[in-house]
Amino acid sequence: MEKTDVLVIGGGATGTGVLRDLALRGVDAILAEQQDLAYGTSSRFHGLLHSGARYAVNDPESARECRQENAILKRIARCCVDDTGGLFVLLPGDDPGYADDWFAACLRAGIAVQEIPAAEALSLEPNLNPALKRVFRVPDASIDGFALVWANVGSAAGHGARAYTYTRVDRIIVRDGTVSGALVTDLRTGEQRQIECRFIVNAAGAWAGQVARLAGCELKILASKGSLLVFNHRVTNRVVNRLRRPGDGDIIVPQDTVAILGTTSVPVDGPEHLGSSRAEVDQLLLLGRDLVPGLDERRVLRSFAGVRPLYQENGGEGQRPQDGRAVARQFALVDHERQGVRGLITVVGGKLTTFRLMAEQATNLVCVLLEHDAPCRTAVEVLLPEATAAQVRQLQRYFSPPVSQKMAERLGRADLDQLLGILSRNGWKRQFVCECEQVCLAELEWRATGSSWLRLGDLRCRTRLGMGTCQGTICAARAIGQLYQDGMLDLGRARRLLGEFLDERWKGNQEVLWGDQLRERLYARNVYLNLHNFQKEADDYGL
Amino acid sequence: MIMDYDVIVIGAGLSGLIAAARASAGGRSVLVLARGQGVLALTTGCIDILGCLPGSEGRCLTDVAGGLQRLAAIDPDHPYAKIGLDLVQESIEFWQQVMPAVGYPYCGSGAVNYLLPTALGTVRPTALAPATMAGGDIRNEAGTLVVGWLNLLDWHPKLIADGINDLRNRRGLGGAWSSVMLDALPGAAPELTPVMMARFLENAQHLELLIAGLRKSLTPGTGRLGLPAVLGIDEGAALFRQVETRLGCPVFEIPAGQPTVTGLRLAQLLIKFLKQYGVGFRFNVSVLSAERRNGAWQVMLDLPGRAAVVTGGALVLATGGLIGRGLEADRTQIRECVAGLPVAGRDLPGQAREASGWGRDPFAMAGVVVDGRMRPVATDGDPEQYRRLFVAGSTLAGYDPAVGKDGLGVALATGYVAGNAAATEG
Numbered sequence: 009m010e011k012t013d014v015l016v017i018g019g020g021a022t023g024t025g026v027l028r029d030l031a032l033r034g035v036d037a038i039l040a041e042q043q044d045l046a047y048g049t050s051s052r053f054h055g056l057l058h059s060g061a062r063y064a065v066n067d068p069e070s071a072r073e074c075r076q077e078n079a080i081l082k083r084i085a086r087c088c089v090d091d092t093g094g095l096f097v098l099l100p101g102d103d104p105g106y107a108d109d110w111f112a113a114c115l116r117a118g119i120a121v122q123e124i125p126a127a128e129a130l131s132l133e134p135n136l137n138p139a140l141k142r143v144f145r146v147p148d149a150s151i152d153g154f155a156l157v158w159a160n161v162g163s164a165a166g167h168g169a170r171a172y173t174y175t176r177v178d179r180i181i182v183r184d185g186t187v188s189g190a191l192v193t194d195l196r197t198g199e200q201r202q203i204e205c206r207f208i209v210n211a212a213g214a215w216a217g218q219v220a221r222l223a224g225c226e227l228k229i230l231a232s233k234g235s236l237l238v239f240n241h242r243v244t245n246r247v248v249n250r251l252r253r254p255g256d257g258d259i260i261v262p263q264d265t266v267a268i269l270g271t272t273s274v275p276v277d278g279p280e281h282l283g284s285s286r287a288e289v290d291q292l293l294l295l296g297r298d299l300v301p302g303l304d305e306r307r308v309l310r311s312f313a314g315v316r317p318l319y320q321e322n323g324g325e326g327q328r329p330q331d332g333r334a335v336a337r338q339f340a341l342v343d344h345e346r347q348g349v350r351g352l353i354t355v356v357g358g359k360l361t362t363f364r365l366m367a368e369q370a371t372n373l374v375c376v377l378l379e380h381d382a383p384c385r386t387a388v389e390v391l392l393p394e395a396t397a398a399q400v401r402q403l404q405r406y407f408s409p410p411v412s413q414k415m416a417e418r419l420g421r422a423d424l425d426q427l428l429g430i431l432s433r434n435g436w437k438r439q440f441v442c443e444c445e446q447v448c449l450a451e452l453e454w455r456a457t458g459s460s461w462l463r464l465g466d467l468r469c470r471t472r473l474g475m476g477t478c479q480g481t482i483c484a485a486r487a488i489g490q491l492y493q494d495g496m497l498d499l500g501r502a503r504r505l506l507g508e509f510l511d512e513r514w515k516g517n518q519e520v521l522w523g524d525q526l527r528e529r530l531y532a533r534n535v536y537l538n539l540h541n542f543q544k545e546a547d548d549y550g551l
Numbered sequence: 552m553i554m555d556y557d558v559i560v561i562g563a564g565l566s567g568l569i570a571a572a573r574a575s576a577g578g579r580s581v582l583v584l585a586r587g588q589g590v591l592a593l594t595t596g597c598i599d600i601l602g603c604l605p606g607s608e609g610r611c612l613t614d615v616a617g618g619l620q621r622l623a624a625i626d627p628d629h630p631y632a633k634i635g636l637d638l639v640q641e642s643i644e645f646w647q648q649v650m651p652a653v654g655y656p657y658c659g660s661g662a663v664n665y666l667l668p669t670a671l672g673t674v675r676p677t678a679l680a681p682a683t684m685a686g687g688d689i690r691n692e693a694g695t696l697v698v699g700w701l702n703l704l705d706w707h708p709k710l711i712a713d714g715i716n717d718l719r720n721r722r723g724l725g726g727a728w729s730s731v732m733l734d735a736l737p738g739a740a741p742e743l744t745p746v747m748m749a750r751f752l753e754n755a756q757h758l759e760l761l762i763a764g765l766r767k768s769l770t771p772g773t774g775r776l777g778l779p780a781v782l783g784i785d786e787g788a789a790l791f792r793q794v795e796t797r798l799g800c801p802v803f804e805i806p807a808g809q810p811t812v813t814g815l816r817l818a819q820l821l822i823k824f825l826k827q828y829g830v831g832f833r834f835n836v837s838v839l840s841a842e843r844r845n846g847a848w849q850v851m852l853d854l855p856g857r858a859a860v861v862t863g864g865a866l867v868l869a870t871g872g873l874i875g876r877g878l879e880a881d882r883t884q885i886r887e888c889v890a891g892l893p894v895a896g897r898d899l900p901g902q903a904r905e906a907s908g909w910g911r912d913p914f915a916m917a918g919v920v921v922d923g924r925m926r927p928v929a930t931d932g933d934p935e936q937y938r939r940l941f942v943a944g945s946t947l948a949g950y951d952p953a954v955g956k957d958g959l960g961v962a963l964a965t966g967y968v969a970g971n972a973a974a975t976e977g
Contacts, residue, residue, distance in 0.1 A: 286903060290882075304882075436701045436735060439742045482809065485671060489707030493732075499672075499713055514908040521914065522882045522900040530874050530915060530953075531593070533908055535809065537953035539595055540671040541602075543609040544909055549674050550610025551666075551722045 025367030052314025094148025187351030257295025444476020566944025567869030573970025596813030602956020672714020693774025
């Protein structure tokens with residue numbers, strides 16, 4: 009039987025943050041995630057690393073937390089942060105009085121806010137509404153949730169922690185009122201096994217209520233769905249916020265080659281089977297064009313939705329709020345001892361920007377209970393050691409300087425070593441499997457051999473393969489073909505993975521089928537169904 | 552530039568080119584206007600007449616003639632059903648006359664399908680295949696070696712060989728396919744798309760290197776060689792014949808990548824042929840509108856810095872569908888871009904939908920509805936407004952080539968009928 013001190017449930021930013029924190033403090037820990045890492049909210053958001061300005065008026069405590077964590081992540085997580093800076097834009101018709109209150113609140117929260125002339129803002133971001141009234145700069149940035157979560161786990165693994173994906177927790181074992189372990193199932197093999205542990209940290213986000221129930225504890229989590237749209241280019245180069253009381257469709261975040269517009273806020277029953285409705289898409293476009301005129305005419309690659317898990321202290325008494333924004337975004341740390349289960353802690357709520365702080369406080373509590381005295385180091389230890397100049401020079405033997413630079417920043421020192429090793433053995437693996445996101449065959453090989461994965465989508469999340477303009481039309485066949493050629497798949501699995509991947513990409517653009525995106529979808533069908541006569545179900549072709 | 556023609560064809564995909572060929576053969580002066588290269592380069596270059604019947608869940612059809620009868624009975628909105636099967640047959644005969652003259656012959660009678668391998672290791676039914684591809688039928692018993700090169704993109708020989716063996720085994724034929732990966736061709740770029748490789752091989756010395764490498768990979772059991780479609784573009788099947796003769800071994804091509812060499816080759820050879828026969832071409836030109844005025848069609852062109860008008864007695868719209876931009880969809884409606892013709896499925900973009908992408912797709916089925924002579928029907932207002940206007944190819948409603956495997960077949964038949972009507976109807 010496998011033994012550990014702490015079992016962390018949930019492979020999002022919080023869970024992997026806890027895993028890393030525990031590992032850095034020398035506590036033995038295992039993480040179990042029922043899907044792939046970052047399957048939930050950690051990847052289903054706009055990718056905004058908050059400066060705190062958005063919360064300055066309504067939730068000053070959150071604002072201060074964001075301000076501090078923003079600065080820390082820019083220091084330790086350069087591999088996943090694009091320090092774009094952000095703007096708050098006051099539009100005609102929005103309350104000018106709010107702008108003054110907001111400015112004062114930002115100053116109170118210690119946020120580095122600075123007003124700039126409208127003309128300067130328009131020269132920085134020419135797509136913005138030219139009728140804008142006032143513009144403020146804030147230290148917002150863009151963060152890659154996938155990369156962050158993987159970097160957390162990579163760092164934790166370097167200090168002895170283990171992370172199991174596609175491992176579902178079926179039951180939390182409680183003996184004499186104390187947690188002693190969990191029964192888990194490896195969803196790939198169907199095998200059930202027991203993990204013995206002294207503590208369990210429930211960091212399952214939107215699934216936290218379900219996990220608590222595995223130990224017989226009640227935990228009321230409100231689920232608020234947010235829908236987002238992905239545009240096929242960087243509509244703006246900075247994060248753009250609409251300066252008004254936080255509402256729908258008022259944030260644009262540039263993410264690598266694309267930009268994301270969000271969000272809506274709709275109460276839902278749970279975290280599963282989420283999609284954006286056409287009405288939400290239309291509403292977002294309508295609101296988005298206030299910030300960027302003509303935004304509704306631009307190409308939308310896909311829509312997606314995530315769930316904000318909102319914790320309610322009172323156990324969910326009373327009405328469920330119509331707007332999840334009314335619930336504070338601060339996080340909660342729940343020791344379930346008060347419900348009669350010792351050794352189970354839930355950390356829930358909050359937002360991605362503050363994941364490290366949530367993890368720190370959860371880990372502090374675990375360490376107190378474990379009587380383990382070690383300081384938190386996650387705020388000072390760099391998440392992913394950066395590439396060396398020598399590595400970048402080596403990369404330039406295969407790629408142009410800008411491509412090399414970008415790759416080096418994204419991958420970091422350890423992964424780059426692996427990549428360069430593959431390239432030195434097989435120079436031809438410099439070929440791009442995904443041209444949109446510049447993912448080469450060597451990177452695909454390293455991700456496919458160096459990590460545990462089940463779906464082609466898992467490799468997409470590790471590499472950004474298929475996230476760009478073509479949405480997998482070119483790269484899906486290339487990736488499957490190469491993985492097969494390298495002996496990593498059998499024929500049945502190759503076909504299954506390809507069908508599944510196309511399904512997932514196509515599901516995402518189901519509600520944005522017009523203009524160029526409709527053309528792209530029909531073109532993709534032409535490539536796979538027509539040219540390749542690829543059939544998901546009847547793959548014997550009636551022969 | 553002459554400004555007055557008997558027939559103006561808008562679009563240089565297969566339906567436009569065939570309409571131009573037919574009208575020109577009927578003795579008319581013809582001008583083809585095209586915005587880009589046409590979407591022919593996005594096809595296999597095979598004339599798929601009918602590969603799958605609706606509701607057959609992907610079963611490959613081998614009996615095309617029987618399949619057409621069945622299709623006409625169950626799917627009266629399909630363009631073939633409107634034209635009538637006799638004219639479909641006539642269009643096939645026209646193709647079989649034209650292509651030898653083009654110098655790029657196609658194989659097949661049109662009555663049965665080949666089952667040809669794809670670059671993904673699946674099989675694809677098609678009725679008329681270029682000579683460079685027709686030798687690849689997967690039912691052939693010859694020991695088949697699929698060859699690849701490390702520097703070639705979009706080509707995975709092991710996936711193809713294993714995939715075809717799997718299909719052959721299901722049919723009880725036994726696996727007779729194998730694969731080999733050769734080193735990068737010397738002198739070629741480290742990353743080659745199939746089109747780049749085809750251009751590379753148009754150089755005689757490079758072709759020699761290719762032949763030498765292939766010769767080394769031949770074994771006594773090799774009955775034929777499967778290559779990616781990379782054997783040149785401009786010279787038709789000449790490089791293919793050279794490779795086959797020099798190796799003394801049958802060879803066939805499998806289209807790979809986007810655009811495909813076989814699609815590009817067909818487009819370029821047809822255009823060159825039609826130009827020799829006096830068909831006028833004007834590329835890289837956008838058509839702003841087309842209107843019937845004073846008994847003729849006036850087509851407004853968007854030329855750099857100015858607008859121009861060409862006139863024609865008849866107009867063939869072969870502008871493509873939603874992929875080729877003959878149809879455009881905004882968030883609420885699909886419209887036909889040149890003449891503003893009514894579109895069946897007009898309101899689809901604003902409607903809720905459930906299509907998974909795998910079955911018949913309502914967007915692919917949308918388009919202009921015509922009668923058996925390719926004249927738009929259900930037009931409102933003055934019938935004179937659309938006189939001597941004919942529509943062909945993917946602009947038409949009623950078929951989904953991704954599912955039916957009937958794309959270039961419909962393009963051929965409807966292009967032929969439209970060209971014929973444009974040349975003859977007074």
